[in-house]
Amino acid sequence: MVVEIISVGTEILLGNIVNTNAAYLAEKCAGLGLSCYYQDVVGDNEERLISVINTALSRADILLLSGGLGPTQDDLTKETAAKALGKNLYLHEPSKEAITAFFKNRGLEITENNWKQAMVPEDSIVVDNPNGTAPGIIMKENGKHVILMPGPPNEMIPMFDNSIMPYLSELEPGIIYSQTVKICGVGESKAESMVEDLINEQSNPTIATYAKTGEVHLRVTARSEDEKEAKKMVKPIVKELKGRFGNHIYTTQEDVTLEKAVVDLLVANHLTITTVESCTGGMLAARLINVPGVSEIFKTGYITYSNKSKRRVLGIKKPLLEKHGAVSSEVAKDMAKRSALFAKADVSVGITGIAGPDGGSEEKPVGLVYIACNVCGRIDVKECHFSGNRMKIRESSVSAALSMLRESILAYYSEVTFGEKK
Amino acid sequence: MVVEIISVGTEILLGNIVNTNAAYLAEKCAGLGLSCYYQDVVGDNEERLISVINTALSRADILLLSGGLGPTQDDLTKETAAKALGKNLYLHEPSKEAITAFFKNRGLEITENNWKQAMVPEDSIVVDNPNGTAPGIIMKENGKHVILMPGPPNEMIPMFDNSIMPYLSELEPGIIYSQTVKICGVGESKAESMVEDLINEQSNPTIATYAKTGEVHLRVTARSEDEKEAKKMVKPIVKELKGRFGNHIYTTQEDVTLEKAVVDLLVANHLTITTVESCTGGMLAARLINVPGVSEIFKTGYITYSNKSKRRVLGIKKPLLEKHGAVSSEVAKDMAKRSALFAKADVSVGITGIAGPDGGSEEKPVGLVYIACNVCGRIDVKECHFSGNRMKIRESSVSAALSMLRESILAYYSEVTFGEKK
Numbered sequence: 001m002v003v004e005i006i007s008v009g010t011e012i013l014l015g016n017i018v019n020t021n022a023a024y025l026a027e028k029c030a031g032l033g034l035s036c037y038y039q040d041v042v043g044d045n046e047e048r049l050i051s052v053i054n055t056a057l058s059r060a061d062i063l064l065l066s067g068g069l070g071p072t073q074d075d076l077t078k079e080t081a082a083k084a085l086g087k088n089l090y091l092h093e094p095s096k097e098a099i100t101a102f103f104k105n106r107g108l109e110i111t112e113n114n115w116k117q118a119m120v121p122e123d124s125i126v127v128d129n130p131n132g133t134a135p136g137i138i139m140k141e142n143g144k145h146v147i148l149m150p151g152p153p154n155e156m157i158p159m160f161d162n163s164i165m166p167y168l169s170e171l172e173p174g175i176i177y178s179q180t181v182k183i184c185g186v187g188e189s190k191a192e193s194m195v196e197d198l199i200n201e202q203s204n205p206t207i208a209t210y211a212k213t214g215e216v217h218l219r220v221t222a223r224s225e226d227e228k229e230a231k232k233m234v235k236p237i238v239k240e241l242k243g244r245f246g247n248h249i250y251t252t253q254e255d256v257t258l259e260k261a262v263v264d265l266l267v268a269n270h271l272t273i274t275t276v277e278s279c280t281g282g283m284l285a286a287r288l289i290n291v292p293g294v295s296e297i298f299k300t301g302y303i304t305y306s307n308k309s310k311r312r313v314l315g316i317k318k319p320l321l322e323k324h325g326a327v328s329s330e331v332a333k334d335m336a337k338r339s340a341l342f343a344k345a346d347v348s349v350g351i352t353g354i355a356g357p358d359g360g361s362e363e364k365p366v367g368l369v370y371i372a373c374n375v376c377g378r379i380d381v382k383e384c385h386f387s388g389n390r391m392k393i394r395e396s397s398v399s400a401a402l403s404m405l406r407e408s409i410l411a412y413y414s415e416v417t418f419g420e421k422k
Numbered sequence: 423m424v425v426e427i428i429s430v431g432t433e434i435l436l437g438n439i440v441n442t443n444a445a446y447l448a449e450k451c452a453g454l455g456l457s458c459y460y461q462d463v464v465g466d467n468e469e470r471l472i473s474v475i476n477t478a479l480s481r482a483d484i485l486l487l488s489g490g491l492g493p494t495q496d497d498l499t500k501e502t503a504a505k506a507l508g509k510n511l512y513l514h515e516p517s518k519e520a521i522t523a524f525f526k527n528r529g530l531e532i533t534e535n536n537w538k539q540a541m542v543p544e545d546s547i548v549v550d551n552p553n554g555t556a557p558g559i560i561m562k563e564n565g566k567h568v569i570l571m572p573g574p575p576n577e578m579i580p581m582f583d584n585s586i587m588p589y590l591s592e593l594e595p596g597i598i599y600s601q602t603v604k605i606c607g608v609g610e611s612k613a614e615s616m617v618e619d620l621i622n623e624q625s626n627p628t629i630a631t632y633a634k635t636g637e638v639h640l641r642v643t644a645r646s647e648d649e650k651e652a653k654k655m656v657k658p659i660v661k662e663l664k665g666r667f668g669n670h671i672y673t674t675q676e677d678v679t680l681e682k683a684v685v686d687l688l689v690a691n692h693l694t695i696t697t698v699e700s701c702t703g704g705m706l707a708a709r710l711i712n713v714p715g716v717s718e719i720f721k722t723g724y725i726t727y728s729n730k731s732k733r734r735v736l737g738i739k740k741p742l743l744e745k746h747g748a749v750s751s752e753v754a755k756d757m758a759k760r761s762a763l764f765a766k767a768d769v770s771v772g773i774t775g776i777a778g779p780d781g782g783s784e785e786k787p788v789g790l791v792y793i794a795c796n797v798c799g800r801i802d803v804k805e806c807h808f809s810g811n812r813m814k815i816r817e818s819s820v821s822a823a824l825s826m827l828r829e830s831i832l833a834y835y836s837e838v839t840f841g842e843k844k
Contacts, residue, residue, distance in 0.1 A: 013458045015449030016632060020440055022463070027437025036435045037470055039463035041444070048459055055477075189493040193533045199495055209494050210433055211574070219438075275704075275725070281711025282697075282704025285725045289703025290813055292779055294727075300735055301725030303697070303707045309722040309765075343731075357714055367527065385527040388553035391712055392576050 001172050003034040004060035006052055008067035008077050009151055010043040021066045021156055028160065032168055033176040033223060034062065044074040046083075053084045057144055062168065067151030069134035071113040078137060078148055082121035085141045089119040092126055092135070099133045127163045131155045138167060145171065177230035178221035181241045183248045184214060184258055184403035191216040194244055198237070205233050214399025215258060247410060258402045263291040263298075265409055266347065271375075274343035276302040276314065276335045278326065278352040279369065283398045300343040304335070314338040325364065327352050329381040332370035340374050347409070348374045349401050355390045369397045373408040378415070380408045423594055425456040426482035428474055430489035430499045431573055432465040443488045443578055449632065450582065454590055455598035455645050456484065466496035468505075475506045479566055484590065489573030491556035493535045500559060500570055504543035507563045511541040514548055514557070521555045549585045553577040560589060567593065599652035600643035603663045605670045606636060606680055606825035613638040616666055620659070627655050636821025637680060669832060672825075680824045685713040685720075687831055688769065693797075696765035698724040698736065698757045700748065700774040701791065705820045722765040726757070736760040747786065749774050751803040754792035762796050769831070770796045771823050777812045791819045795830035800837070802830045 005025050011017050022039050029036050038059065042052045049068075056063050068077030082089055096118040103110045117134045120126050127136030132155040137148040147164055149156045183191055188211035192199075195218065199207050205222035218241060222233035242249060250261040266273055275285045285301035288294055304310040307321050316334050324330040335350030353369030360366035367386045372379060382404055386396040427447050433439050444461050451458050460481070464474045471490075478485050490499030504511055518540040525532045539556045542548050549558030554577040559570040569586055571578045591598070605613060610633040614621075617640060621629050627644035640663060644655035664671060672683040688695055697707045707723035710716055726732040729743050738756050746752040757772030775791025782788035789808045794801055804826055808818040 012445070013448055013461065014452045014630065015445045015447070016630070018440060018442055018445040019461075023434070023437045023440040025437070026435055030436045037465060037467070038474070039435065039441075041461035043459060045459070052460070187530055187533075189533045189536050190531075192494040193535055196495065196535075208432055208496060210438065211492065213574075213576070219436075277704070279711075280708070281720075282699070282707035282723055282725065285704035286702070286708055286816075289701075289725070289727060290816065292812060298703075299728040300731040301704055301727070303704065303711075303723030303725070305711060305717060305723070306721040313722055385529065387524060387527060388576070389580060390714060392553050394708075394712065395576070 001034055001061040002059070003029050003036050003062040003064055003168075004056040005029070005036060005039045006056060006063060006065045007039070007041045007151075008044060008049060008065060009041075010074070012041050012067075013043050021151070021153060024153070024157060025064050025066070025160065028165060029064070029168070030176055030178075032165070033172050033174045034168065044068055044076060046076055046080050049077065049080045050084050053081060053146070057084070057146075061143065062145045062147065062171070064147050064149070064164075066149045066156050069117065069136075069148060069150045071111070071116055071133070073113075075116075078119070078121070081137075081139065081146055081148055085121070085139055085146060087121040087124070087139065087141075089121055091115070092118050092120040095120065095126060095135045098128070098135070102133050125167075127159060129155055129159055131158055136163065138164075174223055174225055175227050175230060176221060176223050177227055177234060178219055179234050179238055179252055180254055181218040181220065181238060181245070181249055182251045182256070182258070183216045183218065183245050184250050184399075185248045185407065186216060186245065188216050191218070191245075195241070198240065205237050207237065213395050214403055247407070250406060257291075258399070258406075259287045260291045262402050262406050263288060263294050265406060266297045267293070269409070269413070271346040271409070272297050272299060272344075273347040273349070274298075274300050274302070274339045274345035276304055276339035276348065276350045278303075278305055278310070278335075279355040280351045280353075280394050280397050280401075281305060283394055284349060284351060284401050287398055287402065299345065302339055302342075310335065314342060327354055327364055327368060327370060329370050329372070329383060332372035333379055333381050336372035336374040336379060346376050347405070349405055350374075351397055351401055353384075353393070353397060355393045355397075357390060367393050369393070369400075371397065371401045371404055373401075373405050375408045375412040378408070378412050380404065380411075423456055423483040424481070425451045425458050425484040425486055425590075426478040427451070427458060427461045428478060428485060428487045429461070429463045429573075430466060430471060430487060431463075432496065434463050434489075435465045443573065443575060446575070446579060447486050447488070447582065450587060451486070451590070452630065453598070453600050453641060453643060454587070455594055455643065456590065466490055466498060468498055468502050471499065471502045472506050475503060475568070479506070479568075483565065484567045484569065484593070486569050486571070486586075488571045488578050491539065491558075491570060491572045493533075493539050493555065495535075497538075500541070500543070503559075503561065503568055503570055507543070507561055507568060509543040509546065509561065509563075511543055513537070514540050514542040517542065517548060517557050520550070520557070524555050547589075549581060551577055551581055553580055558585065560586075596645055596647055597649050597652055598643060598645050599649055599656055600641050601656050601660055601674055602676055603640040603642065603660060603667070603671055604673050604678070604680070605638045605640065605667050606672050606821075607670045607829060608638060608667065610638050613640070613667075617663070620662065627659055629659065635817050636825055669829070672828060679713075680821065680828075681709045682713045684824050684828050685710060685716050687828060688719045689715070691831070691835070693768040693831070694719050694721060694766075695769040695771070696720075696722050696724070696761050696767035698726055698761035698770065698772045700725075700727055700732070700757075701777040702773045702775075702816050702819050702823075703727060705816055706771060706773060706823050709820055709824065721767065724761055724764075732757065736764060749776055749786055749790060749792060751792050751794070751805060754794035755801055755803050758794035758796040758801060768798050769827070771827055772796075773819055773823055775806075775815070775819055777815045777819075779812060789815050791815070791822075793819065793823045793826055795823075795827045797830045797834040800830070800834050802826065802833075
């Protein structure tokens, strides 16, 4: 079945708030196997809201509306939706009692306009709202389901999870199962061209590519009668992708980020890590430290932004800085080497570069970044050229460092395995 | 004029990402005095996208589309929008060169599908994209303006600010002038109640409040025939706000962030700074270092995540850690004190807290964070209680630290001025 998500509220149209409700409902509906082709945002305006509802009724089986159920004059979602379906409102005694209790429990006096919230459309299902005064509404008319929920996420989310989702899962027999294959070290267009043939043959399961900074995510989605079957359909595609992207795949789990994959790899190998950052100024450490459990392997990080700091904190020699410049593979390498010693860490990453907007030159332009990864004494250095503003260059540097660090650790162990290192 | 915001992307329909672009564009358009009555989200599907575009053309003067300009198969926004306006595509040489350079700079090979991004609609304005390979497009047809921007926020936002916004401000008859009064150290609801009366009387100029992490922005917007007049209308309101919020206002300039205001304050007073972070793990340093010119005052930062690191890097005494625990005002204070000495900095900020999800206890719950600001030996310590997930708690900590640092510097100098310090 097809669902359309309609968010009602002038505050969304003005950009005062981000529409997180739509994202929440969209993800849940996808999980239920409902197809969502459109989301709409419209203000608290009867004429426009009714046109949105009518358009949605013409192209979807289920309308999920949130917002505009409150007690004030601008709140007209319920009245408008009822009008669109030609239903009258009546006073719903249980809702009136619930509202009375809600205010009584909080020692508040009820203002007259609250009774508006106890008015519900005829032959509709009234959905209890334990977290607020506006009940939810489910209306059914010629096979269409129009569902009204309050706007505040702390009311909408529990109502959806506890009352609306069970109702919806009854409507849609099939289910959707997706798995995301996350890739680093391969550009979006390169990755796309590597799966173009699979995408062209796609129907069920489908494959979609999502570009992230320094990463590409491939989402494989299957629709089927039951979950077991859907998983069985996804499996061979994921296997095929693993064959094509090999080590560039850092996870196939929804909740694993690149930084978590790196931290997990370090933890699994009992490797402690330190970071020494110049242009990224702590961003690499900050991403690693956002992973719960990182304390097992991350003890210390250094931000050596000035040359003096590189010398005083790490003891990098003045002649080295003068000969090659702070932004050079030699200094990046020395930063990684020395930070590992100072922090007594097994692994270290050094980043030095020119994030701009100033400080660039003919032979060392803005965007030039050197990254050094030191894994138990095995040091890789990479010269990168990034473009964009200062923040973009720094974000790209951090993503590249995480991706490179992962490769260096894997390379180290493969060499150990093949006996090249002992 | 009326604008409609159309976000294109299956990942939004599936709820994989929250539609922050729409909120950003909505806020900016409101600031330009453009009316927005509808926002739409549609997937990467030609038939549906064209129907959304046609509906939008029937009810808006300006269509702002973001997403679907990439090199991949699903990216068909440009082709579809051109088709809707009956325009053919041609190979745009400058874009081809830009794409070639983009890949060359990164030492990457160009895959064939990238040339797709250099195809642009006839008689359209091609907008440079310094942060990616897909250029923006402005098409004009019978008084309607159809504007295409890339989906990734780090490409879309700079393109909108630098190229699209100037174009849009030309379109609106009369001019809109707005000034943003940026406030820190005051909660959103407190700030709103402090300007409620002004907002209720608002017509022209208008006042809108925007809540950011740890900040509140008040935008005063006037519409008038000429800029001089509009500025004259805004001035008394801004003056009134300055009277109400005083020192909590850190800037009235659009392009000044809280971190920039802090860096400017340090530079103006020739104060060098160092940071020592535990739970925020480099996020504070990273924000400061995103300000160009920070090198004048930021030399070194420390990330001392473990107790051992706090001892080894800063020499914090074991008994202190054992007596009060790493998350305590005493340790935060000692971190600030010692880091200033070690880095030979005038100012230092120490942050230690429990970001969760684990590590909380009855008397030290998740979200408990201590921030210490040391300005030339004058040390303030603050106990904060933040809620949300690990990232949210860390972001709130950094914003609070920046706000507190600013207050500490101002307090230091006011005391100096009043001769309480010498």
